Amino acid sequence: MIDGLILIVGGMAAGLFGSLLGLGGGLLIVPLLTLVFNLPLLTAVGVSLVCVIVTSGASAGVYLERRVANLRLGMVLELFTAVGALAGGLAAFILPENVLELLFAALLVYVAVTMLRGRDPEPEVGEAESDAMAADIAADNSFRASLSGPGYRVRHLGFGAVGSVVAGVTSALLGIGGGLVKVPVMHVVMGVPLRVATATSNLMIGITASASAIIYLLRGGIDPYVASPTAVGVFFGASLGSRIAHRIDVKILRGLFVAILLYTSWQMLQRAFA
Amino acid sequence: MTADPQRGLPADLDRSIARLLTFGTYVSVALLGVGAVLMFARRIAPLAGGPPFQPELVLDDVVHLRAAGFMWLGLLAAIATPAARVAAALVGFLRRGERTMAIVAVLILAVISLSVVLAQGLGA
Numbered sequence: 001m002i003d004g005l006i007l008i009v010g011g012m013a014a015g016l017f018g019s020l021l022g023l024g025g026g027l028l029i030v031p032l033l034t035l036v037f038n039l040p041l042l043t044a045v046g047v048s049l050v051c052v053i054v055t056s057g058a059s060a061g062v063y064l065e066r067r068v069a070n071l072r073l074g075m076v077l078e079l080f081t082a083v084g085a086l087a088g089g090l091a092a093f094i095l096p097e098n099v100l101e102l103l104f105a106a107l108l109v110y111v112a113v114t115m116l117r118g119r120d121p122e123p124e125v126g127e128a129e130s131d132a133m134a135a136d137i138a139a140d141n142s143f144r145a146s147l148s149g150p151g152y153r154v155r156h157l158g159f160g161a162v163g164s165v166v167a168g169v170t171s172a173l174l175g176i177g178g179g180l181v182k183v184p185v186m187h188v189v190m191g192v193p194l195r196v197a198t199a200t201s202n203l204m205i206g207i208t209a210s211a212s213a214i215i216y217l218l219r220g221g222i223d224p225y226v227a228s229p230t231a232v233g234v235f236f237g238a239s240l241g242s243r244i245a246h247r248i249d250v251k252i253l254r255g256l257f258v259a260i261l262l263y264t265s266w267q268m269l270q271r272a273f274a
Numbered sequence: 275m276t277a278d279p280q281r282g283l284p285a286d287l288d289r290s291i292a293r294l295l296t297f298g299t300y301v302s303v304a305l306l307g308v309g310a311v312l313m314f315a316r317r318i319a320p321l322a323g324g325p326p327f328q329p330e331l332v333l334d335d336v337v338h339l340r341a342a343g344f345m346w347l348g349l350l351a352a353i354a355t356p357a358a359r360v361a362a363a364l365v366g367f368l369r370r371g372e373r374t375m376a377i378v379a380v381l382i383l384a385v386i387s388l389s390v391v392l393a394q395g396l397g398a
Contacts, residue, residue: 060292062292214389224349225323228310228341
């Protein structure tokens with residue numbers, strides 16, 4: 001009973017933190033299950049993938065309803081994330097657990113460093129430039145132009161496809177949504193505005209995670225007794241986070257989160273070399 | 275039908291898919307929640323190791339109010355919701371005669387199906 005409650009509360013904390021910092025809950029679920037409950041990494045990743053699907057589903061619905069997410073672009077890229085997730089899901093059952101733990105530790109350090117550096121401000125597109133671009137896109141009947149949106153033109157689709165495969169593999173191996181790869185690729189490489197890239201990435205997470213979650217499910221990598229309370233906790237934590245985000249000083253939270261990430265990374269490294 | 279001012283994509287399609295995603299998510303969370311409550315009520319230790327996934331037992335478990343049945347059903351609903359979203363988009367694109375996007379949707383569903391086949395082929 002107590003373990004179940006800790007799973008719910010831990011899931012809520014992961015969902016709340018993830019939502020407030022725009023990272024998704026997956027990043028904290030795997031350390032919670034492996035380091036606190038001593039579960040095998042594969043089980044933790046399987047559970048995390050379910051949590052990621054559940055949290056992204058509700059928010060992706062909102063983003064689509066508000067027309068922030070780009071459905072067409074998301075679907076084209078998620079074809080590649082699904083391929084990557086399929087490959088990653090199969091590889092996860094072959095790779096030694098300590099290799100995955102090392103990869104996870106590296107991921108945590110990468111996220112901590114990225115958060116310390118902060119995000120670059122989004123380049124603004126002037127109104128006249130935006131109108132000219134919209135007219136330009138409307139006149140262009142190419143497939144690439146059909147993926148563009150208001151005020152931006154999608155470029156480097158090939159790089160986007162490669163980045164999406166990498167995001168899919170990362171998601172399947174480490175139980176995260178893959179937004180850490182997809183958002184920078186879409187925003188920096190493909191010229192998609194950050195807000196649209198974040199929303200579109202969120203939409204893509206469902207297919208990315210479900211392609212590998214199927215493999216985890218059918219190969220015995222998902223424990224329902226652990227997944228259910230954790231996913232319910234993450235869902236409510238993320239919902240709460242999205243409601244109170246505007247009232248929280250994210251700067252303090254960010255510092256605390258970086259410390260947690262670095263500490264968790266150290267613990268994961270110790271586990272990998274144990 | 276309201277059209278997207280930029281791309282001519284019907285707003286209805288986005289809205290339908292959004293509702294499908296939201297509905298699927300709430301249904302799966304509700305099922306997982308019921309499963310968790312039943313697990314607590316029956317004093318099942320969550321870390322003792324859950325039962326393996328056996329599709330043929332899921333409905334029987336649900337009928338007999340066993341926690342695992344609701345949990346597996348919730349997990350299946352969660353995993354199936356994104357694929358259902360792609361299937362809904364496929365129908366929308368076919369209705370609009372957008373062959374390229376329809377092919378993209380079919381390919382995504384093919385990859386999802388392939389992951390089922392490969393996972394089953396490799397066994398637990």
